[in-house]
Each structure stands twice: as C-alpha cells, then as structure tokens.
Amino acid sequence: MNSEPILEHFRQTNALLEGHFILSSGLHSPKYLQCALALQYPPDAARFGRAIAEHYADQNIETVASPAIGGLVIGYAVAQSLNVRFVWTERENNEMTVRRGFSVRKNERILVVEDVITTGGSTRECIQALESRGAKIVAAASIIDRSNGAAEVGVPRISLVSLDVPSYKLENCPLCEKGEQAIKPGSRTAK
Numbered sequence: 001m002n003s004e005p006i007l008e009h010f011r012q013t014n015a016l017l018e019g020h021f022i023l024s025s026g027l028h029s030p031k032y033l034q035c036a037l038a039l040q041y042p043p044d045a046a047r048f049g050r051a052i053a054e055h056y057a058d059q060n061i062e063t064v065a066s067p068a069i070g071g072l073v074i075g076y077a078v079a080q081s082l083n084v085r086f087v088w089t090e091r092e093n094n095e096m097t098v099r100r101g102f103s104v105r106k107n108e109r110i111l112v113v114e115d116v117i118t119t120g121g122s123t124r125e126c127i128q129a130l131e132s133r134g135a136k137i138v139a140a141a142s143i144i145d146r147s148n149g150a151a152e153v154g155v156p157r158i159s160l161v162s163l164d165v166p167s168y169k170l171e172n173c174p175l176c177e178k179g180e181q182a183i184k185p186g187s188r189t190a191k
C-alpha cells in the first residue's frame, strides 16, 4: 500500500486538513491531523490494519498492544489481521500502565501500534509499561509518522505514511504573515 491513496483517504474523510490551523500546543501549522476520522468505517481500519500487519507476518508476533486512546482502533485492526491477541495500555495518575486485568507473559513477543507518531512519546511509554512486565517488544508501527522518521522509540519502527507537518510560533508563522486567518479545529490532545 503506497502512501498517496492513504493520504487521499485522509483528505476525503477530513482526517487531514490543509489550511492554517492553531494546534493544541498553540503553534500554527498548514496541516491538521485527526486520525480517528479516517478510521470511522471498519473496512477502512481493516485495510490499514492489513497494510501494517503485512510487515510482521513472519515475526511470530503473539500480541498487538496500543497506547489508549489513539491506538485502539488501528491496533485492534492489526491484531485481527495477524489473528493474535490485542491489549492496551492507558494512563493512570499520568503514568502509562497495563490495567483491566490484562496480563503479559515473560518474553511475550509484542508489536506496539499507534495511529500517529509525533514525538514517539506514547509509543515509548507503552513499550516501557510492557517491558517492565517482561514482554519482548519486537517492533512499533503507526499509520502516520509526523516526525518524518525522526522519532526514536528504542525498537525498529515503520509507518505507512511519513508526513512533514511544520509548525510555527505565532511570530514566525508564514501564513499569518500573508494575513490568512488561523482556525482552531476540533480538539486533539498533544502528545
């Protein structure tokens, strides 16, 4: 699956907006990403899930794990495609942890899946929470890589699309300079 049809799907579902936006960080950007919109219909999520799963067909993945909430839909789709178990990590008192009675076996081979990687923070925290329980994290994957390859998560990592999303401080924003009005799209938590 190459990246252009994926980006086209993101544009069609308004998951990728192009214009002049105020991000939750307060920075301005010509692009805005809301991955959940691209995954509303199960066949779309399944298609992206298969595209990620294909990379790991021969890696003896036993479990797919995702950081909640962003990774839940795509993680589940990848697990379905690999026909393996799916679990997630979530924050409790601001610390990423394994809850809900999910257990992790020592040396269990886990693939960590996110929707969007920006700095890699959520993925890294998810990996740490699972490793602290003895799991072997084989790799990490996401649909979109907003870091353009820069995010380091400590294990091999792939993404279906690498996207350069520039962001600017108000005083340096070239779009503001052109006099274009910045808008604030629906909320998305920074990570």
Ligand SMILES: [Zn+2]
Residues within 6 Å of the ligand: 020, 028, 029, 170, 173, 174, 175, 176, 177, 182
């Ligand atoms: Zn601006």
